[in-house]
Amino acid sequence: VRIGVVAIVVTDKSAVPAVQNxxxxxxxxxxxxxxxxxxxxxxxxxxxxxxxxxxQISALTGxxxxxxxxxxxxxxxxxx
Numbered sequence: 001v002r003i004g005v006v007a008i009v010v011t012d013k014s015a016v017p018a019v020q021n022x023x024x025x026x027x028x029x030x031x032x033x034x035x036x037x038x039x040x041x042x043x044x045x046x047x048x049x050x051x052x053x054x055x056q057i058s059a060l061t062g063x064x065x066x067x068x069x070x071x072x073x074x075x076x077x078x079x080x
Contacts, residue, residue, distance in 0.1 A: 002054060003031075004076035006061055008046040012069020016044070019070055026060040028052075050074075 010019060023030065029052035037044045050057050057074055065072040 001051060002057065002076045002079070003049070003051045004057060004074055006048040006050055006057065006064075006072060006074045008048070008064055008070060008072045010044040010046070010070050011042075013042055013044075015067050015069040018067045019046070019064060022060065022063050022067070023048075026056070026063075029056050029060065 008019065010016060023033070023046075029050050030048050031051050032049035034047045035044060036047075048060075050060065054076065057076060061072045061074045064070055
């Protein structure tokens, strides 16, 4: 089990419902969430604190990153 951070940038507001669906589906590994909208540009940044296996976290990041108008990156703790 690893702990880490997933950063998500949403540049297309129409992608928000799809992002929310993915986050809800992977809610079991999400320990904390912070969303920061930029009203001037219409972009949103979501920071997640996650705890799970590398496969679980990669599945979340990959699924979100494949949504049009969304990018995602993760940073995980070293193996324990």
